[in-house]
């Protein structure tokens with residue numbers, strides 16, 4: 001069988017290096033993973049006032065998560081934390097109370113930065129939030145990607161054998177994690 005992965009790009013930038021990283025990950029992933037982006041751009045800012053009647057963007061987000069087997073977060077670090085747009089999307093998906101879309105979902109986080117520590121601090125924030133949302137996160141391997149244009153082509157090609165192997169292995173481990181979680185917690 002194949003596994004459907006919904007991926008979040010935590011950046012709204014038209015030149016996002018994390019979108020480039022997502023392209024590379026899709027290229028290098030095992031062939032039994034199918035990918036669909038779960039968009040976050042058009043969500044209004046979440047308010048509990050919407051709980052009784054989600055707007056179409058909020059409902060579409062929850063439907064999209066409900067339709068996949070697993071989620072992958074590919075995100076920059078903003079001020080050592082989660083970009084607001086991504087946090088907003090997570091808040092939408094976690095509500096209304098009792099209808100948390102992330103409950104028991106297989107998940108992984110990864111991110112790229114132009115800085116040397118490659119989103120390491122931001123990922124800890126994101127992991128804490130996803131823990132509270134009860135997502136089943138892959139805890140190892142971790143992946144803190146230092147982006148340089150020499151290594152990452154805009155089309156998702158990777159021009160460094162070591163980086164390419166590392167990312168391919170990360171996606172293989174993610175697939176194995178998804179399979180393990182779904183064995184115990186089928187969706």
Ligand code: FNR
Nearest residue numbers: 011013015016017018076077078079080113114115
């Ligand atoms: C950044 N950047 C950044 N980088 C980092 O390594 N740690 C950080 O805390 C921050 N903080 C931060 C805040 C804000 C508001 C911006 C706009 C940027 C730099 C960041 O890594 C760089 O802009 C990346 O290109 C962002 O990823 P995307 O949007 O290109 O995917």
